[in-house]
Each structure stands twice: as structure tokens, then as C-alpha cells.
Amino acid sequence: MANPLVEIKNLKIEATVYPPGEKPHDIVIVENVSLTLERGQVMGLIGESGAGKSTIGLAALAYGRGGIRLSGEIFVNGRDILKASAKSLRKLRGKEVTYVSQSAAASFNPARRLMEQVIETTLLHKLSNKRDAEARAVELFAALGLPDPENIGRRFPHQVSGGQLQRVMTAMALCPKPDLIIFDEPTTALDVTTQIDVLAAIKNAIKETGVAALYITHDLAVVAQVTDEIMVLRNGKMVEHGPVKQIIEAPIEAYTKELVSAHSIEHEEKPPRDNPVLVVKNISASYGGGVQVLSDISVELHPGQTLAVVGESGSGKSTLARVITGLLPPSQGSISFDGKELPKALKQRSLEELRELQMIYQMADVAMNPRQTVGTIIGRPLQLYFGIRGAEKRRMVIELLDQIEMGEKFIDRYPAELSGGQKQRVCIARSLAAKPKLIICDEVTSALDPLVADGILRLLLDLQKEQQVAYLFITHDLATVRSIADSIAVMYQGKLVRYGPKSEVLSPPFDDYTDLLLSSVPEMRIGWLESVLKSRKMESAGN
Amino acid sequence: MHPILKLVAQRIALGILLLFAASALIFVGTEILPGDVAQSILGQTATPEALANLREDLGLNESAFSRYFNWLGGVLQGDLGNALSNNKNIAEAMGKRLGNTLFLAGWAALFSVPLAVTLGLVAVRYKNRWPDKMISGVTLATISLPEFFIGYLLIYFVSVKLRWFPSVAIINDSMSVLEKLNAIALPIAVLTMVVLAHMMRMTRAAILNVMQSPYIETAELKGLTPFNVIRKHAFPNAIAPIVNVVMINLAYLVVGIVIVEVIFVYPGMGQYLVDHVAKRDVPVVQACALVFAAVYIGLNIVADIVSIISNPRLRHPK
Known part of the structure; x- marks a missing residue:
């Protein structure tokens, strides 16, 4: 095989922007990026948002979102796809190159069954008949560890969980036996405990089928688990390119070093002083009198301290915030603020009570x-x-x-x-x-790039030192918790499974769930994924 | 019970309630019209005794309340009463008229709905290019012209100059379906032009809205042709808003074609209503209004039900 599978030469991607009140002008999104990918090779594209990594991934399909212009040369299987006709591009897409997006939940058509969508490409490109395609899909479902592989295809997208959908989408990408799959942040939207299983399934599938892949993510620890090579991008330009081991263990460029060492905030746990500013006692709550989403939660928070509430989606951590702010009156229990009991419902609270308790949101x-x-x-x-x-x-x-x-x-x-x-x-x-005396921070850094998030956390800590404001910090990210918390509450399915000062919560012996949660946080070392899967005591619930 | 059945039952119950409310409104509305029915039947020269007798006969001396319930009771048993002007049974006279109106409206719908949806799909496919602009331009032009104007234009050019179709749409039982269609070709054309733009624009907007979804990108990256992306992935998710606007237009085709019927002298509900309003024949007006209300409410219930059924989350709960 003389030709590499993909050869990108001097790729330049431009777009025209229309800022309000200014003349439209052109901006360069990606410039002077070149890469080659051999058959069966897996390359990671890494960078912050705006680095142009997704745009490069889609360029391998000759696809540009919203009026983007591609120039340069992209050879796939020896032919320049930027010069190809629309008809020949349709043969490339879905047959030679397939795509797995970040949000499988949004990327499946809600009106059609999963199986129809999974085998659509295979039938469209006449790669096999319907029966064989369905048989292959079932095989892939089983290989990706989906429950009930025979029947899951009959379901609609809303009937399966997010982690499962992400696997179905991987099956959809594998079904037509492509030469290359573009994975665009395939596990970013998942809980850590689910991410690890999906990651393992993807890695396994890549190994078994020998397909080449471009793996796009902002998480260096994740990409270290699945790829052979890494390309670091920043502001549309290549920063560094090399084998995984070199990038992680001996980065050359300053920016790569920064990425490797993100989450470097050290925060000493402070002992509680004064009387608690917030006392939550035996709180239970449910939405519309239905299923109970919080049961018997009790926590305390002292002035100038941070209580981190951790758990995966559906654990009730945001509901706890809604109860404390009065948006959702609890069915049982009480909330005291500064020694006085707070009225349960928002409408009964005075302006002064509202002032002392503020909120910052994820978005x-x-x-x-x-x-x-x-x-x-x-x-x-x-x-x-x-x-x-x-x-x-x-x-x-x-x-x-x-x-x-x-x-x-x-x-x-x-x-x-x-x-x-x-x-x-x-x-x-x-x-x-x-x-305020208390600020509830609901996943305030989750939507931000690691380096930017670090800046925000530093700011929050500085402000706390100056003003002695207390934070109730809701997050699913344990690295963040380590950086800023004084005490930690671990929640699982509406219950408090572990609660105490940071040093106690984060040291063994662990209960099964906290162990699962802690061990699921990707670590920046090669082989972490395999070792952690072997040593787990409990299955994650999000599967 | 399946949640869909429950929702559908709720919608139907609400529709029936609404129909009762409409019947009360219709009755009150005709009640507060100025003038005296007995006076208008007997004319200016009637003697006071004759007026009193007629009022007694018509039950006009009873309270409005009991007259409403008498009327409603009759309606529930299928008795719409007799026309004041010619003492004929309203249900019988209206039955044939209603059939004619539904015949015309049905054929107009059969042409206009698929045409509007197809034009909408084409407009999305060629968004902001000349086919889209032309479709929008032409349909907006036809909706902007009043129906009577389009009607007379068509009569002048198609019927008088070209002599393709008759200018008067008279049909009777002895005609075959083809002959009838030939007779009502021009009214169908006018009605189609009137309702086309609204449905086409809504189809276009609803599908364009869906086209923003990430799953459309997924479909494009599968290598589907642009038209298949729209047909297979966008359209099924845009059904609810499209059906809603289609139903409003179908209702308009039944209750709003008074002018078109009058222009083409078509023996439908519109003509019937206009004739009897002129004669101050209150029972007929009430009956027509009630039938129109029922058609409107019924079609909107259908639209609601289709939207409910088209939602896979309701059809296949977790």
C-alpha cells in the first residue's frame, strides 16, 4: 500500500463572520495543518474550544458547518476530496469515512427506530442486503456491550440512556465497515462512571475491526487511553505532534506542558470556624409528588468554606440546590440560614433572605x-x-x-x-x-476549557479569602473538588453516600460508589483504562 | 390505559365541551340581533293580533333560557328545526348542501395539501435560491389577491376566453364524478390558490427549524442526497406544526368558501347561509353556524391527535 489512508496537506479553513455593528469580514479558523494517517492508525486531535479540532475532523469528510470554506489538499484513499463532486462526496461520506458526534442524544433522529438509522448507510451505499446489515448491527451492539443486542434496535432514541446511545452511534459508524471513523468528543457529555465503559467499548471496537480513527477531544487523559499519536492544536494551528508517550511524559512546547499540568491548584482544607451559615436537616423532596429525588439529606456549611456536592447526572445534586434556593419546596426537613430557619418556598422569603443566597449557573x-x-x-x-x-x-x-x-x-x-x-x-x-453569605455554584466550570476553568476556580478561591463567602459547589468533576473543597458530600440516586471533611472523604477505606467515582476519573497515564477496569468493585449505573 | 388514549380522550372531551360553549354563543348572538322575527315574517302591514299569534306559535314568548334548551335538545336528537321562511326541515335541506360543500372542499384539499407540502419541501431544498423565491413570491401573490378577484379573473380568462371550464359551478345528482369535477374546476383552482401560501410557508418554516438539528448533520454525513435528508429525517419531525396549519386551512375550506360559492353559484352551505341571512331566518343561521363550529372544532381535534401520535415519546413511552 503506497498511499496513506488520509493525507492532509496545508489545510486552511476560513469563514466569514457578521459581527453586530461591524462590516462582515473573513477569519481564519485553521491554518497550515498537515497530517497523515495510515490504515488502522488512531490519532488524537486535542485542544481547547476554538482550536479548530472539530472543524478539521469534519474536513476529512469534506464537510464544513455553516458556510465554512476549505482550501488545501485532503487525500482520502488517494483522491483529493476537496475537488470531488457532490455525488462522489456522497460516496465518501458514510462509506469510506463515518462520524461519531459528541451528543448522540441529539444526533439520532427522534422519529425513527435505532436499527433503521444504524443500517441506513449500509443500505444506502448498497453494501449488503437488509438482513445481513441487521445481523451485523446486532453483532456490533453485542460487541459494544449493549444490553439485549437482539432487540435494542427496535427502540427509539429516547428509550435508551445517553451512554447506550453513544455506543449505538459507534455501532452506526462501524456498520458500513468504513476505512476511517471521526470520533468528535464521543464521551464528553457522559458521566465519568459511564465514560469509562464507553471509552473501553470504543477502544475495543477500534482494535477488533482495525479501522483508522481521528479522535477529537479536549481531555488529554482520555485521548491518552485510545490513541497512538497526538496532535495538539491551538487557535487553528498545530502546536505539537508526536507519539502519545512523548506528549504526555515529555512535552516540548510550553502550551502542551500547560495542558498536561492543568488542575494544578493546591488548596489546603480549612477547619470550620464560627457557627454554620447553612444547615440542611433531613431534607426530602420530589417533583410533583412523584418519585422521590432527594431522601434524608443533611449537610452543614461554615462561613468562608466550600462544600462540594459530587455525583453523576440524576444523583439529585442540582435538586438539592433548587431546594436550598426555595425553587422546589422540600416535602420534609428544614433549612436554617445563619441560625434562622428559612421559609420553604421562594415566595415566602424576604428580599434580605434572597440577597444573602445567590446562585451561579453552568451556562x-x-x-x-x-x-x-x-x-x-x-x-x-x-x-x-x-x-x-x-x-x-x-x-x-x-x-x-x-x-x-x-x-x-x-x-x-x-x-x-x-x-x-x-x-x-x-x-x-x-x-x-x-x-451574599452563600453562593451556590452549579457546575460553573463544566462548560469551560480546562485552563479557563482553572482561572475561574482561582478567582473564586481568592474572593472567598477576601470576603469570607461560603460556596456550595455542585459538580461532577472530582478534579475540581480536589482543588477547591473543604468538605465533600457524595450523592448517589438522591441519597448522601459519603460526607465529611475533604481529607476524610478522599482517603480509604471507600464505600463502593465513592470508589467507583474516584477510580473513574481519567488519569494521564497510558494503560490506566485497562488497569482500572480490572480493579472495579461495582458496575456503573448509567449503562 | 395507554397515555396516548388518555390524551386523545381528553382532547375529544374538551372538543365536546367547546362545542356546547359555541352553541350557547351562537344562540346568544342571534338573540341580541335587532328586530323581531315575527315582524319580519309577516311584514310591515301585519296586525298586532297576527303578530301575537305567530309569536305564540314560534315560542318567542318563552324565556331565552328555556328556548335555548329546547333548541339544544332538538339538536342533540338531530332535529335542527324548521326554516321560518319556507317551513322546510332544516336538517334535510342542509344535508344536501353540506354534502356539496364537503365535495368541493374535499377536492380542493386533495389538490392543495400535497401541492403545498411538496412546494414547501422544494423551497427548503433550494433555500434562498431562485426556486424558493419563486414559490414564495407566487404563493404570496395569490394569497394577497382577494378571492373574488381571482375568481373573476379565472372566469374571464379560462372560461370566457379559453372556454376550458364552465364559469358556473352547478352540479346535480345525475352528473358523473368527472362531469362534476369539470364543473367545479374553477372554484377548486381559486380555493387552492387561497390556502396554498399559508400551508407552504408553514411547511417550509417547520422543516427549516428541524434542519438546524444535529441529526440532520448526521444524515448529511451518511451521504444521503439533500432531498432524502429532508424527506426521511426532517419531514417526520415537522409533521405536528404542518398538520396544525393544514387543518386550519381545511376548516377554512369548509366554512370560509361563502364568497367562492356565491361567485360560481355553487349550491353549497355558503349560498344557503347567505340566502337565509338575507331573509332573517334565525333557525337556519343558527344551524349553519353550529355546523361550521363543529367542523372547525372537529378538524382541530384531528390536528391535535395527529400531533400527539406523531410524537414518538408519547407513542412509545420509556
Whole structure:
């Protein structure tokens, strides 16, 4: 075989942007990227959001989202696909190259059964008849560890879990026996405990079928488990390219070193002082009187401290936040704030009680009114709770902007003109403006890139030191918990399985669930995946 | 019970309740019309005694309340009462008219609905290119012109100049279906033009909305042709909004074709209603209004049910 499977030469990707109030202009998304992929080889593309990694992945299918222009040369099986006709591209897509997206839940047509969608490509490209295709799909379902492989194809997408859908999507990509599969963050949307099984299934499938793959992710620890080679990208340019071992153990470029050492915040656990600011006692709650989502939860939080609530999706951690804020009155139990019992429902609480308890959300995008300026957004609590207006308000907004390390120049900008990290900082400033005693942070760093998330965590810790505000920090990310928590509550299926100071919760002996959770956090070493799968005591529930 | 059956039963029960409310509104509406029925039957020269006798006969001296329930009781037993003007049974007279109207509306729907949906699909396929712009332009032009104007234009060109179809749409029982279709070709054309734009635009908008979904990208990356992406992956998820607007237009085809019927002298409900409004024949007007309300509510229930059934989450619960 003389030709490599894929050869990308000097790929350049451009788009035209239409910023509000400015003339449309062209921007370069990816520049001067070249790579070769042999048959059966697995390469990882890694970088932060905006690095252009997904765009490069889709370019291997000669596909550009929303008016993107590709130039350069991309050879797949010896033919330049950027010069190919629409008809010949349709033969490439789904037959030679297939695609697994980040959100399988959104990538399946909700109106059609899984089997129809899995074998659609095989039938479309006339690769086999319907019976053989279905038989192959069932084989793949079994190989990927899906339950009831014979019948799962008859289900609709909403009838299976997210982890299962991601496997079905992998089966869909494997079904037409392609030469190359593009995996675009296939496990990012999953819980850590589910991610590990899906990752193992994908790795296994790649090994068994000998298919080549481009594995795109922002998580270096994940990519280290499945690929042979890694290419690090930043702002559309290649930073470093080499075998996995070299990139992880001996990175050359400064940016790669930074990526390898993200989550380096050290935070000493502080002993509790004073009386607790928040006491949650025997809380139980359910939605609409139906299934109980929280049962008998009791936790305490002291001023200037951080209580991290960890658990996978569906564990009830966000519901706990809703109960504490009064959005969902509990069916049993009580919540005391600063020694006084809080009314259960939001409507019964006084303005002062509302002021002392603020919230920051995961999606900073949707937590701000897109038609208000940063100044208006941050100034609103000042006016509402303290009646501050005019020049005084502006002065305090600038002060807050300085605190979040952004400064006065942002005061007249709109949320759309900010980066993801800046948006989250504005949300932090807005909650600080109310001078609260407790801030509930609901997955505030989950949507951010590791380095940006690190910055936000540092800021939160600095602010805590200055203002003695307490955080209830909800997250599924144990690395974050290690960095910032003073005490930890581990939740599983609405119950508190482990609770105490950080040093106690994170040291053995562990209960089965905490062990599963801790061992599922990807570690940046080769062979981690195999070793952890061998030593597990409990199956993850998300499968 | 299956959740779908429950939802459907709820919708039907609500529809029946709504129909009762509509019947009350219709009755009150005709009640507050100025003028006296007895006076208008007997004319200006009637003697007071004759008026009093007629009022007694018609039951006009009873309270509005008991008259409403008498009327409603009759309606529930299929008795719509007799027309004041000619004392004929309304149900009988209306039956044939309603049949004619449904015949015309049905054929108009048969042409316009598939045409509108197909044009919508084509418009999506060639979004913002000339076929899309042309389809939008032409359908918007036809909806912007009043029905009577299109009607007379068609009569002048197609019927008078070209002599392809008759200008008067009179049908009777002795005609074959083909002859009838020939007779109502022009009214069908006018109605199609009137309802086309609304349905086409909604189909286009609903599908374009679905086209933003990630699963459309999945389908494109499978190598499907653009038209198959729309037909297999976008359309099934856009059925609910499309059916809703189709049903509103079907209801319009039944109850809103008064003008078209009058233009083409077609013996349908519209003509019947217009004639009897002119004669101040309250029972007939009430009966027509009630039938129209029933058609509207019925078609909207159908739209609701189709939307419910087209949702796989409801059809196949976890």
C-alpha cells in the first residue's frame, strides 16, 4: 500500500463572520495543518474550544458547518476530496469515512427506530442486503456491550440512556465497515462512571475491526487511553505532534506542558470556624409528588468554606440546590440560614433572605439577558437590594469588574461580545454585587476549557479569602473538588453516600460508589483504562 | 390505559365541551340581533293580533333560557328545526348542501395539501435560491389577491376566453364524478390558490427549524442526497406544526368558501347561509353556524391527535 489512508496537506479553513455593528469580514479558523494517517492508525486531535479540532475532523469528510470554506489538499484513499463532486462526496461520506458526534442524544433522529438509522448507510451505499446489515448491527451492539443486542434496535432514541446511545452511534459508524471513523468528543457529555465503559467499548471496537480513527477531544487523559499519536492544536494551528508517550511524559512546547499540568491548584482544607451559615436537616423532596429525588439529606456549611456536592447526572445534586434556593419546596426537613430557619418556598422569603443566597449557573450564556450590557447586568442587584443608582452604582460596578480581573473597559459590552470565561466572571460579579453569605455554584466550570476553568476556580478561591463567602459547589468533576473543597458530600440516586471533611472523604477505606467515582476519573497515564477496569468493585449505573 | 388514549380522550372531551360553549354563543348572538322575527315574517302591514299569534306559535314568548334548551335538545336528537321562511326541515335541506360543500372542499384539499407540502419541501431544498423565491413570491401573490378577484379573473380568462371550464359551478345528482369535477374546476383552482401560501410557508418554516438539528448533520454525513435528508429525517419531525396549519386551512375550506360559492353559484352551505341571512331566518343561521363550529372544532381535534401520535415519546413511552 503506497498511499496513506488520509493525507492532509496545508489545510486552511476560513469563514466569514457578521459581527453586530461591524462590516462582515473573513477569519481564519485553521491554518497550515498537515497530517497523515495510515490504515488502522488512531490519532488524537486535542485542544481547547476554538482550536479548530472539530472543524478539521469534519474536513476529512469534506464537510464544513455553516458556510465554512476549505482550501488545501485532503487525500482520502488517494483522491483529493476537496475537488470531488457532490455525488462522489456522497460516496465518501458514510462509506469510506463515518462520524461519531459528541451528543448522540441529539444526533439520532427522534422519529425513527435505532436499527433503521444504524443500517441506513449500509443500505444506502448498497453494501449488503437488509438482513445481513441487521445481523451485523446486532453483532456490533453485542460487541459494544449493549444490553439485549437482539432487540435494542427496535427502540427509539429516547428509550435508551445517553451512554447506550453513544455506543449505538459507534455501532452506526462501524456498520458500513468504513476505512476511517471521526470520533468528535464521543464521551464528553457522559458521566465519568459511564465514560469509562464507553471509552473501553470504543477502544475495543477500534482494535477488533482495525479501522483508522481521528479522535477529537479536549481531555488529554482520555485521548491518552485510545490513541497512538497526538496532535495538539491551538487557535487553528498545530502546536505539537508526536507519539502519545512523548506528549504526555515529555512535552516540548510550553502550551502542551500547560495542558498536561492543568488542575494544578493546591488548596489546603480549612477547619470550620464560627457557627454554620447553612444547615440542611433531613431534607426530602420530589417533583410533583412523584418519585422521590432527594431522601434524608443533611449537610452543614461554615462561613468562608466550600462544600462540594459530587455525583453523576440524576444523583439529585442540582435538586438539592433548587431546594436550598426555595425553587422546589422540600416535602420534609428544614433549612436554617445563619441560625434562622428559612421559609420553604421562594415566595415566602424576604428580599434580605434572597440577597444573602445567590446562585451561579453552568451556562453563563443563558443566565444573562443578551440585550443588557455588562454594566446593567452587574448593577441590577445593587439597585434591587441596596437602592444604589447613578454614579455611585457605576463606581461600584467598576470595582466589581476589577475584582473579577476584567476592568472598566467591559462595562458597556454585551454578553455576546465576551468569551465563555468572561461571561462566567460577569455572572460571578453579579452574584457578588448582592454581598451574599452563600453562593451556590452549579457546575460553573463544566462548560469551560480546562485552563479557563482553572482561572475561574482561582478567582473564586481568592474572593472567598477576601470576603469570607461560603460556596456550595455542585459538580461532577472530582478534579475540581480536589482543588477547591473543604468538605465533600457524595450523592448517589438522591441519597448522601459519603460526607465529611475533604481529607476524610478522599482517603480509604471507600464505600463502593465513592470508589467507583474516584477510580473513574481519567488519569494521564497510558494503560490506566485497562488497569482500572480490572480493579472495579461495582458496575456503573448509567449503562 | 395507554397515555396516548388518555390524551386523545381528553382532547375529544374538551372538543365536546367547546362545542356546547359555541352553541350557547351562537344562540346568544342571534338573540341580541335587532328586530323581531315575527315582524319580519309577516311584514310591515301585519296586525298586532297576527303578530301575537305567530309569536305564540314560534315560542318567542318563552324565556331565552328555556328556548335555548329546547333548541339544544332538538339538536342533540338531530332535529335542527324548521326554516321560518319556507317551513322546510332544516336538517334535510342542509344535508344536501353540506354534502356539496364537503365535495368541493374535499377536492380542493386533495389538490392543495400535497401541492403545498411538496412546494414547501422544494423551497427548503433550494433555500434562498431562485426556486424558493419563486414559490414564495407566487404563493404570496395569490394569497394577497382577494378571492373574488381571482375568481373573476379565472372566469374571464379560462372560461370566457379559453372556454376550458364552465364559469358556473352547478352540479346535480345525475352528473358523473368527472362531469362534476369539470364543473367545479374553477372554484377548486381559486380555493387552492387561497390556502396554498399559508400551508407552504408553514411547511417550509417547520422543516427549516428541524434542519438546524444535529441529526440532520448526521444524515448529511451518511451521504444521503439533500432531498432524502429532508424527506426521511426532517419531514417526520415537522409533521405536528404542518398538520396544525393544514387543518386550519381545511376548516377554512369548509366554512370560509361563502364568497367562492356565491361567485360560481355553487349550491353549497355558503349560498344557503347567505340566502337565509338575507331573509332573517334565525333557525337556519343558527344551524349553519353550529355546523361550521363543529367542523372547525372537529378538524382541530384531528390536528391535535395527529400531533400527539406523531410524537414518538408519547407513542412509545420509556
